[in-house]
Amino acid sequence: MTEYPHQIALLGLGTIGLSMLAMHLRRSDTSITVYDPRPDYETQIRSTLPSLLDIPEPTSLIDDLIRTSRLKLATTLAEAIQNATIIQEQSPEVTTSKQALWKEVSGLADPDTHLWSSSSGIPASAQASACGAAARVAERLLVAHPFNPPHLMPLIEIVPGPETSADRVEFVKKYFADIPGPRASGGDQSAAQHYRPITLHKEIPGFVGNRLAFALLREACYLVGEGVVSARDLDSLVTASLGPRWAGSGVFESYHAGGGEGGIGAFLQKLAPTIQNVWGELGQIDIEGEQVWKDLVVKQTEDAYGPYTPETRKKKEEMLRDVVEMQKKKWGELVTGSKNEQ
Ligand SMILES: NC(=O)C1=CN([C@@H]2O[C@H](COP(=O)(O)OP(=O)(O)OC[C@H]3O[C@@H](n4cnc5c(N)ncnc54)[C@H](O)[C@@H]3O)[C@@H](O)[C@H]2O)C=CC1
Numbered sequence: 001m002t003e004y005p006h007q008i009a010l011l012g013l014g015t016i017g018l019s020m021l022a023m024h025l026r027r028s029d030t031s032i033t034v035y036d037p038r039p040d041y042e043t044q045i046r047s048t049l050p051s052l053l054d055i056p057e058p059t060s061l062i063d064d065l066i067r068t069s070r071l072k073l074a075t076t077l078a079e080a081i082q083n084a085t086i087i088q089e090q091s092p093e094v095t096t097s098k099q100a101l102w103k104e105v106s107g108l109a110d111p112d113t114h115l116w117s118s119s120s121g122i123p124a125s126a127q128a129s130a131c132g133a134a135a136r137v138a139e140r141l142l143v144a145h146p147f148n149p150p151h152l153m154p155l156i157e158i159v160p161g162p163e164t165s166a167d168r169v170e171f172v173k174k175y176f177a178d179i180p181g182p183r184a185s186g187g188d189q190s191a192a193q194h195y196r197p198i199t200l201h202k203e204i205p206g207f208v209g210n211r212l213a214f215a216l217l218r219e220a221c222y223l224v225g226e227g228v229v230s231a232r233d234l235d236s237l238v239t240a241s242l243g244p245r246w247a248g249s250g251v252f253e254s255y256h257a258g259g260g261e262g263g264i265g266a267f268l269q270k271l272a273p274t275i276q277n278v279w280g281e282l283g284q285i286d287i288e289g290e291q292v293w294k295d296l297v298v299k300q301t302e303d304a305y306g307p308y309t310p311e312t313r314k315k316k317e318e319m320l321r322d323v324v325e326m327q328k329k330k331w332g333e334l335v336t337g338s339k340n341e342q
C-alpha cells in the first residue's frame with residue numbers, strides 16, 4: 001500500500017494545470033505525477049509553483065517534493081498514468097484533442113481509475129465518444145470545471161455525463177471538499193471548508209458558470225460596441241454593485257431580497273415590464289470574424305489596464321483571497337449552504 005492513497009496524474013501543465021498542482025499538493029495524502037508534451041514544463045513548474053503554494057523564493061520546494069515522491073515529472077503519458085488512481089486533464093480546449101487523449105489514456109490506465117476533465121465547456125460525453133464501450137470511460141469520466149485560479153477559487157463545477165456512475169460523482173465531490181484552502185492574505189488560514197463543489201443535473205455546453213459569465217460578457221461587449229459606456233466604467237460599475245452584492249448573495253437570493261415582503265415572486269411580477277423590455281433589447285452579437293465591437297473592447301481594455309503583469313496578478317489574487325476568507329469567516333452559510341447560520 002503506497003504512502004499516498006491518492007495517486008494523481010495531471011495531464012497538461014498550463015495555466016490551470018499548474019494551479020491544480022498547487023491545489024492537490026495542499027492535501028497531505030496525494031502523490032502527483034505531471035506530464036505535458038511541452039519540453040520546458042519542468043522550468044515552468046520550478047518558476048511558478050512556489051508562488052502558487054505561498055512559498056517565498058528561493059526554495060528547495062520542488063526538489064523536496066520530488067525527493068519525497070509527492071511530485072513526479074513524467075516524460076511520457078504512459079509513465080504519467082502508471083499506478084494513477086485519478087487522472088485529471090488540463091489540455092487545450094479542443095474536443096478532438098481531448099477525445100484523442102482519453103482514447104490513449106483508456107488503453108493504458110487501470111480500468112478503475114477516476115477520470116476528470118477541467119474543460120470549460122466540453123461535456124464528458126463528447127470527450128468520451130471516441131472511446132470504445134469496453135474501456136468504460138463514459139462511466140468513469142466527468143468534468144470538474146474550475147474557475148481560474150483553482151488554487152484559490154472555491155467553485156468546482158461537477159458535470160457528470162449521462163453514463164457517469166453516481167459513486168464517481170460522490171468521490172469527486174468529497175475529494176475537492178476535503179482540500180484545505182490557501183492562506184489568507186494576512187497569513188492565517190481559516191479552518192472552514194474552502195472548496196464548494198456544485199453538481200449539475202445534466203450536461204449543457206458551457207455548463208452553468210460559463211453560460212452565466214459569457215451572457216454577461218456578451219452584453220458588456222455589446223454596450224461598449226454601441227458606445228453606451230467605456231470598458232473601464234463598465235468594469236467599475238460591476239465592482240461597485242453586482243460584484244459586492246454577489247459576493248454575499250447570489251442572483252436569486254438578491255432578487256428575493258429585492259422583492260420586499262413578497263420576495264422574488266413579487267419582484268418578478270413588479271418588474272416584469274421593465275425586465276421583458278430589456279430582455280427583448282439584449283445585444284445579439286457574434287464573436288466570430290471581424291467585429292467592430294471587438295476592436296473597441298480590446299483597445300479600451302488595453303488602454304485601461306495595460307499589460308497584465310505578475311504584480312497585477314498577485315494584487316488581484318490577494319483581493320480574491322480576502323473576499324473568499326471573508327465569506328468563510330463571516331458568512332459560513334455561503335460555504336456550508338445552511339440557512340441563516342448563527
Ligand atoms: N484558462 C482558464 O481561465 C481556464 C481554463 N480551463 C480549461 O482548462 C483547460 C486548460 O486550459 P489552460 O490551462 O488555460 O490552457 P493552456 O494552454 O495554458 O495549457 C494547456 C497545456 O496542455 C498542454 N498539452 C497540449 N496537448 C496535450 C496533451 N495531449 N496532453 C497533455 N497536455 C497537453 C500544453 O502543452 C499546455 O501546457 C482547458 O480545457 C480550459 O478550457 C478551465 C477553467 C479556466
Ligand SMILES: O=C(O)[C@@H](O)C(=O)[C@H](O)[C@@H](O)CO
Nearest residue numbers: 119120146147148209210213
Ligand atoms: O472564468 C473562468 O475562470 C472559467 O469559468 C473558465 O472556464 C475560463 O474563463 C475559460 O472560459 C477560458 O479559458
